[in-house]
Amino acid sequence: MSKPSKPSKHLIVTEGKDDIYVFHHLLTHHGISEGHIDFRPYDGIEPLLEALPNQLRESELKRIGIVVDAESKMRTYLS
Amino acid sequence: MATHILLDSLEIKQFRAFEHLRISKLGRVNLIVGKNNVGKTSLLEALWLYAYQGAPNILWKILEGRDEGRGPVPIEPVKSEDVASIIKLLVHGRKNITRGITPIEIGPINSVDKTLSLTLSWFTSQRNEEGIRRLVSLPPDQYELVTDAILGFEMKQGRKQSIYRIDTRAARPQDSENNTCIFVAASGLSQTEVGRYWDGISLTSLEDEVLESLRIIAPEVERVSLVGSRSLGPRSDRLPIVKIDSADDPVPLRSLGEGMNRLFGVALALVNSRNGLFLIDEIESGLHYSVQHKVWELVFEVARRLNIQVFATTHSWDCITAFQEAAKEDEQDEGVLIRLVEKKGRIIADLFDEGDLSVVSREGIEVR
DSSP: OOOOOSOOSEEEEESSHHHHHHHHHHHHHTTOOOTTOEEEEOSSHHHHHHHHHHHTTOTTOOEEEEEOOOOTTHHHHHO | OOSOOSOSSEEEEEETTEEEEEEOOOOSEEEEEESTTSSHHHHHHHHHHHHTTTOHHHHHHHHHHTTOSOSOOOSSOOOHHHHHHHHGGGBTTOOOOTTOOOOEEEESTTOTTTOEEEEEEEEEEEEOTTSOEEEEEEOGGGGGGSTTOEEEEEEEETTEEEEEESSSOOOOOOOTTOOOEEEEOTTOOOHHHHHHHHHHHTTSHHHHHHHHHHHHHOTTEEEEEEEEOTTTOSTTOEEEEEEETTOSSOEEGGGGOHHHHHHHHHHHHHHHTTTSEEEESSTTTTOOHHHHHHHHHHHHHHHHHTTOEEEEEOOOHHHHHHHHHHHHHSSSOOEEEEEEEEETTEEEEEEEOHHHHHHHHHHTOOOO
16 A cells, blocks of 8 residues: 655656656656656556556646557557 | 435535536445545535535535634624525635625535525515515616615425525525435534433444444443533533443543544444434544545445435544455445545545455555
8 A cells, every 4th residue: 555655747657667767767858857757656557558548537636648659459459 | 226315416506615526426435535625525515505505504504614704693684684694604616605606506406406506696685465574686786776675595395495694694494305414513512412412322222333333442331322511501501421331330431532432423323323424524534544445335234224415524544454354244235435536626526436445455555
């Protein structure tokens, strides 16, 4: 049971922790401050998709980015 | 949803912060969250007013609970304009109400028969042919022309209809159809209320329920009772005392901490709400997070057994997770979390069922 930290205004949700490192480097490379972006890693695509409807309802949330692997199964998830 | 609950949905119009609030689904146990000033307490007040069909004494209790009544209203009627300036605080927009209002409406969605409608009107007291005084409605533009114009509410609920003046704090005559409804403010119960509710259950099996609830915090409590206090005077002001197994003499309940006092009030008010509504503001107040789960277990269990519908507010994350855990353990799907949020200047309700709540709680998604 995790306790919410400060509510996120700008959030990127990912399938795993590794994806966050990619974004960290990407943002650093482009000189973008990470200060106002929060990251939330999930433990795979299934938990991410299960939580997503409620994740979108987080108070204060203005923008959300969803990072998932481009797999062949993606079509089934989207449908 | 299992057995019958009093309200399966709720619609409130023109009351306090709510221009038009719709809550499409209610559970037996409902937890209300939201930022300050979005109307969590107002939601409880609307339900209180609904249960007592807009009775003037409840109206004044609501106002005084927020220091809006400017001190106790005298038994004798006061100037109607002064009353109007206070009553307008209950009306959405807080506009001048002397020329009438759009009706305040509270009730289940699309249920004309059950919806309580309150309209403000001016009246004058006239004698009929038999010499009995009755309130007669005045057109809104004529109240200034009549020296003894009286401000009153026209109440309608299904076929029931009545008019009552609101410049006194008179309760409406006891109506057997009235629902039971107890409101516990964030500050807790008054000593008079504690006395009254204790008398309502003393020496019944419900007294044991209250004792059991105290054992959530202090398992060593053997008995609980109320005694008169010499320093307090009137019999109505009595103090709860408890007998604990390690001491020969009873000790004041409060000496075991403020949490015990709060828990006593919660349990006492809950069991007295049998077959009715139990409304409690800031339920977590004074309760350590480690006991909140057990308090919710008690609330879910007692609410179902005594057929009570519960509405509680909170600001606390611990309280939400404790609510979610107790709801999950409870066999029936009866818990609903209601988040009030302001969107484009209007207050709306966002609902989380038990499935949503387990995700919110597990992932730490901020919903307050």
